Amino acid sequence: MLPFHALRRARRATLAVLAALALAALALPGPARADDAPARPLTAQEQAFLKQAEGYLNTFRMAKARFIQTASTGETLSGTLALARPNRLRMNYDPPSPLTLVANGTHLIYIDAKMEQVTYIDLDTTPLSVFLADRISFADPAITITNVETSDKRVEVTLHMTKDPGIGSLTLAFDREPLALAGWRVLDAQGISVTVSLFNIDRNPTLDPDLFVYRRPDPRNLPR
Incomplete structure (x- = not known):
């Protein structure tokens, strides 16, 4: 089992994911960053x-993949991701991590089982809501594209919430040939960057709807 200080660092890294995806709530607003410059x-x-x-992302309603999450603070975690549009996502972190991230259609929910902490953020206030929309559009006025960076093998699209440009950004990474979502990078107002890389993507698998439901455990069933 991970020592407590390692669990705390891992929790901070995952909170960075939540904070950056939410672009609010878990971090104090900071000054505008270079990533958040007006769109060219x-x-x-x-x-x-x-x-x-857009066409590629709209070809599948569900997906499942393995992921590796790396934070600029040095922590690395792995796990399994499940996605179901519209507005549902689950990131299960591999043991011994006690962390889970769930988008249930309305909220983005962060669960730390060890600390017995649950945090809710309105999904529609996050750029994740655009990524999980019923139909994805990079022309959505709720987001602003700030950069499209192209290399021989990859294209990265950086965006932020139009109404709150100074508190974080989301970068979607795509492999070029064949076109595929490779992962994303999030940057919060405190300068913490977290990269999520996807592997073994299964498009349109059969997923149990209960994956995207969070039910608080009955205290009577918790270990004592």
Whole structure:
């Protein structure tokens, strides 16, 4: 079992994911960052890629994958991700981590079983709500695209919530050939960066709806 200080560092890294995805609530607003500069005009090639990426993301309603999460603070965690659009996501962290992240259609829920702590954030206040929308559109006015960075093998699309540009950003990473979602990177107002890399993606699997439901455990059934 991980020592307490290691669990606390792991929890901080996962809180960074939650904070950056939420772009609020768990971190105090900070000054605007370079990532959050006003959007530059996109080139025709970049606009074409965004349309292509939209088409790819809208070809599947459900997905399952393994992930590795790495924080700029040095922590690394792994686990399994399940996604069901609209507005449902679950990140199960491998033992001995006590952490779980659930989007249940309305809220983004962070569960720390060891600390017996549960945190709720309105899903529609997060850029994750755009990614989990019934139909994904990079032209959604709720988000602002600040950068499209292209290399030989990868394209990264950075965005923030239009109404709150100074408190964090989300970067979606795509492999180019064949086109596939490779993961994402989040940056919160405190400068903590967390990268989630996806592996073995299964598109449109059969998923149990209960994966995306969080029920508080009955205190009478908790170990004493």
